[in-house]
Amino acid sequence: MMIEQTEALDRANRYIEQNRHRVNPKYRDQYHLMAPVGWINDPNGAVYYHGAYHLFYQYYPYASNWGPMHWGHARSKDLVHWEDLPVALAPDQAYDRDGCFSGSAIVHHDRLYLLYTGHVVENGQTFQTQCLAVSDDGIHFVKSRHNPVIAGELLGDHGSIHDFRDPKVFAHDGSFYAVAATKTTDNRGRILLFKSVDLQHWDFFSTLLTGTAEQGIMWECPDFFHLDGYDVLLMSPIQIPRQGLAFRNVSSTMACIGQMDWTTGELTVQTTQEIDYGLDFYAPQTLVDEQGRRIMIAWMQMWNRTMPTHELDHGWAGAMTLPRELRVKEGRLIQKPVSLVYGQLEYLSGSENIDVSTRPVVFRNLVGDNTYMQIVCDLAEAASFTIQFAKTGQQALTLRYVTQTEEFHLSRAGFGYPITGDERQPLNSRAVRVPLVNDQLILEIFRDTSAIEVFINGQETMTATFYEIEKGHDIVFSAEGHAKIGSFETGRVRV
Template sequence: MAPVGWINDPNGFVYFQGEYHLFYQHYPYDSQWGPMHWGHAKSKDLIHWQELPVALAPDQVYDKDGCFSGSAIEKDGLLYLFYTGHVVEKGVTYQTQCLAISTDGIHFEKSANNPVIDAQNLGDKGDIHDFRDPKVIQHDEAYYMVVATKTASDEGRILMYRSADLLTWDFYSILLQGNKDQGIMWECPDLFHLDGQDVLILSPIQIKQAGLEYQNISSTMACLGQMNWQTGELKVETFHEMDFGFDFYAPQTTLDAKNRRVMIAWMQMWDRNMPTHELGHHWAGSMTLPRELHVREGRLIQKPVSDYYRELEYLYGFENISVEAKPVTFHKLIKDNTYLHLVVDLSQTASFEIHFAKSKNEGIIYSYDATTSEFSLSREKSGYQITGKEAQPLNKRRVKVPLIDNQLVLEVFRDTSSVEVFINGLATMTSTFYEIEKGEDISFVASEKAVIGSFEVGRVKISD
């Protein structure tokens, strides 16, 4: 979380000069969205972060109303930030792609040639009023930029530009275009190669619901396939929603020092009320834990970066707990900083439920239905109500996840106002919640008999 103010999309996530740098969309003067700056933090281990001065502020004619999202790349010992210059003239938005360069990763100078991609470079390939979020990558000897825009009929479109030096850019291709069911605009594209597949992740606005997928008004989608670098087109073989919670948007990845593909997302959602703003806490928005990505059976799989396990302090451990219709409750185990690992045998029951951070009247509810293989997360009875622009109130979501040898394996990272849930190594659910009553209990109940084989509770060690 930022020390104060509003944050949204992660920007410029990069490993540079021995440290991870994470920039983010930031309005430092209020806990609601305003003219965007680039906030900045750095870390040596992805766990302990140091706040740095604002890296970019809207102070030029081409970015006077906001330095919107973008990315970072290193070249010849310099750090290049690419971002969208946002300008509003007489109520009409114009967006172009801009560049700032740094020798130390902290102080940045905007290019005298900004914008490096403007309406002339865009031509009729997209909409200059919705043209944003450049992600720059290197392939072979060239640099490529993927940028989000849309068609004249409001379909998402990702464009690709090419450069030899990061300074001069030429249009290369339409990388991918969506259809009417896939949202009115795509945002925050990121293209990378992983485990033999080419992967494009993006964030569709107002994507149409499809079964259990895409129930938030805006969402994230992973498109997996094969890239044709000669034509600049991605042939998509499979695509799916990336996270089945309520608060996961605009993910961005980097290749880290260990050659891992690591991702961070904004842990919030557009068009929702923000209790921290409404309560006068002077901050809004946060980032997910860094997650390592892999491709498995045509799906993009997420897991916590392994570095976290070295920082875990295990506090309690239990084994072979039998759970039936009468709740089994453990008191005062769930704190603001809690790690939970749970392995449950569900071979003898149709349903299993966990009441997490439970108080007298509140709590997050996780449940598994063995008849449908669906895991659900509910924040319906957890603190301040969070509402959005979805057609129906949305505070419970489900995801289909098969058991492993009749077992449910859960990892939960709980911070003060968020939970990140990893389910059988196959799916994730990310959610914020803002308690009214402090809840520290955890309770288990099953329709028949479930056996908790192992139940561990710990916390991430935090230096004073």
């Protein structure tokens, strides 16, 4: 038995249609998924269904700041061009009246099921349980009369009902499983595993993994899958302490890679890593498409930071990253731009054998709002190599590689509207260690109106948002010592 949704859903969809054309488009991205109006955060329900990619997301349509969470919804054939669909879930029941929090999707018997967190606040305390909704067309959803399907009696003393959220559902060996995030009584992250035969009735299966005091006070948005002979747990730790260059943001993302024992339900972790070393990447979720590709997408923003589009009253805030294909190589998670994006690239120009030294090499008017660049540079005789991207006057996004430390740096300091956060010191630049490949630095750069994603030597990624006050269109190369750019190709993503 299911419950038809109420006026709250109709009200949200009416509001969107009446207000979507009032947003200020100045900083809106062109090929990254965004909500039509209002606030967007975690990606939810990433799934391939009826010949299209569907992505749901945490959504508050009524303002450009966080509010009672709905589930926004979009679909795409190519993961570049997105079609807005009606809001899928609104907080309208006793068990989710203060928010339909994050969750996931799965296809079963040609129906699309959503497993999400019902969020309730009573006397200043939160209570979180896991709830189910289902659709026959992938657009209109009804909520289960069995909700919540995973509640306090199943949680027991394995975690806190006040922090119990973000279920990610998957099938394994003829059964359904869901990982969910919670925490211990002494504020350590914990991931639980539940099992079901029909998605309606669930049992506690195991504690998949419990964190240490050095791994954050809470783990959010878990995802769990098998890839290339490894079992991979993705999650987002809150307040994980810095570890060298890693985990500099106040909230981070982490991959735990190892082997799962399905008898005990425990994951033995062999390696851990931060997933993205930029400034704006959180709550990644994956799907598998019809070709078997494991594709990840994340919220391209960060908690507890100022958001210029909200401060400027533009009527929207937040976007999703470019989808990325995942592999595991030698115990490390490797990301590359989703292959479908290359079919949407338009080639613009190319140059070869560019000598770069302390005297800058300037290319005018190559940077646009939907620019793609690939740069291959030999640094055998260079101490450092610097790119000033979208340069205008004294402002630019700065990308820099230092050969002695093998560190790649990205900085938006002094570029556009200032962005501040809860970090102890203002954080507008980060670095990641990436060895050269036969003395070469190989970069792929995807720029959208207010975002940049950099793929470095096929090993690491850095993602950041920015909000230009004055548009910059130039790119400037310089080096300490002598660098040679073997190839420099530019293009744009068709929108």
